[in-house]
Amino acid sequence: MGLLIYGARVSEFEIEDRVLAHLQFVVATKLRRGEQFMLTWNHGVERGSGRSSIWISPYVPVHFKYHGNRPPKLNRAWLELMMDGANSPAGLHPIPEAAAGAAE
Structure with missing residues (x-):
């Protein structure tokens, strides 16, 4: 499980490494x-x-940290869909990789 670390306040968001690589x-x-x-994601139960x-702005630092x-x-x-x-206008939503297979 990787982390997306955003801004000087150091907000961290856990995201699976494979998804995180595509988001990066x-x-x-x-x-x-x-x-x-805008980057939006759903939280699991x-x-x-x-x-x-x-x-997401060029004026705010962003750091991608991977577990693996x-x-x-x-x-x-998948990258093209993202x-x-x-x-x-809705912005970036991490979608399941399977959705990319369905789009082919």
Whole structure:
């Protein structure tokens, strides 16, 4: 289980390493372009359910910390779906990888 660490206040959000790697790619791509966007995810029942959203901006530090030491192979279809979401008014939502297979 990896961590997305956001901002100077050090907010940490646990995210599975494979999902985190795909989020890192999308976030880095958007930030390289100087683009800001909303990132929203749902909390599982084990974390009390609910949802969180953060505004991703080039002016706020972001740190990706992985539990494992081997980077996963990235799924291009999954990245494209996530990037489409990040470019939409609704913002980026980590979607299940299986959704990328259904889109092919």
